[in-house]
Amino acid sequence: MMTSVADVIALDRAHVWHPFTQAMTAPDPLVIERGEGVSLFDAQGNEWLDLVSSWWVNLHGHGHPAIAAAIAEQAKTLEHVIFAQITHRPAAELSAKLVAALPDGLERVFFSDNGSTAIEVALKAALQMRRNQGQDQRTRFLAFEGGYHGDTVGAMSTGVSSGFFNAWKEMLFPVDVLGLPTTWIGDEAQQAKEEAALAALDRHLDAYAGQTIAAIIEPLVQGASGMRMHSARFLKAAAERIRAAGVLVIFDEVMTGFGRTGALFACQEVGFTPDFICLSKGLTGGFLPMALTITTAEIYQAFLDPSIEKAFLHGHSYTANPLGCAAALASLEITLSESCHAQRQAIEAGHRAALADLASLPMVAETRVQGTIGALTIRQGEQGNGEGYGSPLGPQLSASFRAAGLLLRPLGNVVYLLPPYCITPAQLARGWDGVRAALLALR
Numbered sequence: 319m320m321t322s323v324a325d326v327i328a329l330d331r332a333h334v335w336h337p338f339t340q341a342m343t344a345p346d347p348l349v350i351e352r353g354e355g356v357s358l359f360d361a362q363g364n365e366w367l368d369l370v371s372s373w374w375v376n377l378h379g380h381g382h383p384a385i386a387a388a389i390a391e392q393a394k395t396l397e398h399v400i401f402a403q404i405t406h407r408p409a410a411e412l413s414a415k416l417v418a419a420l421p422d423g424l425e426r427v428f429f430s431d432n433g434s435t436a437i438e439v440a441l442k443a444a445l446q447m448r449r450n451q452g453q454d455q456r457t458r459f460l461a462f463e464g465g466y467h468g469d470t471v472g473a474m475s476t477g478v479s480s481g482f483f484n485a486w487k488e489m490l491f492p493v494d495v496l497g498l499p500t501t502w503i504g505d506e507a508q509q510a511k512e513e514a515a516l517a518a519l520d521r522h523l524d525a526y527a528g529q530t531i532a533a534i535i536e537p538l539v540q541g542a543s544g545m546r547m548h549s550a551r552f553l554k555a556a557a558e559r560i561r562a563a564g565v566l567v568i569f570d571e572v573m574t575g576f577g578r579t580g581a582l583f584a585c586q587e588v589g590f591t592p593d594f595i596c597l598s599k600g601l602t603g604g605f606l607p608m609a610l611t612i613t614t615a616e617i618y619q620a621f622l623d624p625s626i627e628k629a630f631l632h633g634h635s636y637t638a639n640p641l642g643c644a645a646a647l648a649s650l651e652i653t654l655s656e657s658c659h660a661q662r663q664a665i666e667a668g669h670r671a672a673l674a675d676l677a678s679l680p681m682v683a684e685t686r687v688q689g690t691i692g693a694l695t696i697r698q699g700e701q702g703n704g705e706g707y708g709s710p711l712g713p714q715l716s717a718s719f720r721a722a723g724l725l726l727r728p729l730g731n732v733v734y735l736l737p738p739y740c741i742t743p744a745q746l747a748r749g750w751d752g753v754r755a756a757l758l759a760l761r
């Protein structure tokens with residue numbers, strides 16, 4: 319007999335510990351049974367529009383038949399194998415295809431399991447590269463205000479300014495954090511902010527570049543800290559200065575990769591090729607956990623030596639899982655298609671039209687769009703409403719979205735849509751109409 323919905327919730331309540339959730343005050347979880355395209359269906363048969371792509375991982379819709387078939391086929395052939403001194407066709411093919419799709423220079427692929435591990439790999443490889451080269455005076459990392467890079471210790475350390483990690487501050491290593499000139503549609507102070515930020519960066523590099531291993535940044539869009547955006551022009555100028563000062567550049571494209579920002583990768587939009595690019599969320603189309611840290615020949619060569627100590631002695635049990643590789647290959651083929659590109663352009667046009675309209679509402683402070691990501695910031699209320707992640711606006715907005723069958727998760731006072739690429743114009747409009755209704759219902 320199938321477990322009833324009430325039983326699923328009771329079992330969950332009794333045994334499951336959910337991420338980012340205060341179980342004492344959280345409502346009962348939604349029981350989702352099935353997904354198809356942008357839609358999720360709960361156990362009662364209600365439809366939900368997944369407008370956050372299930373935490374930014376889904377690219378082409380739930381249950382995409384080509385990706386599902388690729389995984390099923392691979393599972394019948396080889397589900398997994400140890401990846402030290404062993405390889406397999408899906409991993410080799412995926413590496414080659416991604417390297418071909420990335421800017422020239424990014425050509426060596428290291429596999430891991432999730433966005434956080436992709437970041438740890440980049441940080442550890444950057445540090446060890448400098449050790450291998452005898453540059454022991456380099457001990458510092460540079461990050462940007464509001465950056466979020468994941469929940470493991472190195473990722474938390476470099477993402478300290480996102481403000482999510484106060485509970486663990488004793489275990490974090492120190493990181494230099496510089497300001498980031500975030501901007502929005504109609505921002506008149508943009509140029510002045512960018513010039514000031516570049517001047518501050520220059521001063522920092524003058525003082526510390528010789529001691530710095532690497533700088534890490536979420537290019538174009540900082541996801542977790544509220545879909546905060548900065549210009550490609552600023553980032554290109556900043557990254558070029560960092561490189562010229564002898565510091566490695568890590569682009570955390572865990573969220574921005576695979577078309578989210580319009581181009582295939584944000585680095586292409588910026589016109590700067592980093593020393594490391596970290597990819598995860600969209601990599602398998604949202605089907606399986608997998609991540610990649612991709613770097614240059616120069617960095618790889620710094621690990622080649624007769625001695626084992628200079629090798630990168632890092633790995634995870636499920637490194638290069640063949641099922642994940644098969645899903646990633648199938649997803650990449652769709653992502654590279656002309657029709658997917660057209661879908662992404664249509665989403666951006668839809669965001670721009672909807673946000674141009676919403677910008678005139680009195681409670682909307684800022685609107686911004688980068689590719690398939692559209693966001694607005696709600697003006698802070700008299701009582702300091704709308705501050706941070708635990709904003710009191712959250713529960714009010716969530717109630718409106720739930721009632722409208724929209725899966726949306728505001729980040730503090732920021733409401734954003736980051737939909738799967740297969741969303742139709744009508745579904746996208748339904749999403750933004752729901753946002754408008756929720757804003758008008760705010761008290």
Ligand SMILES: *Cc1c(COP(=O)(O)O)cnc(C)c1O
Binds near residue numbers: 434571
């Ligand atoms: C989500 C995210 C991470 C962490 O990825 P996980 O898979 O959750 O560990 C790192 N960087 C960015 C930019 C992210 O959005």
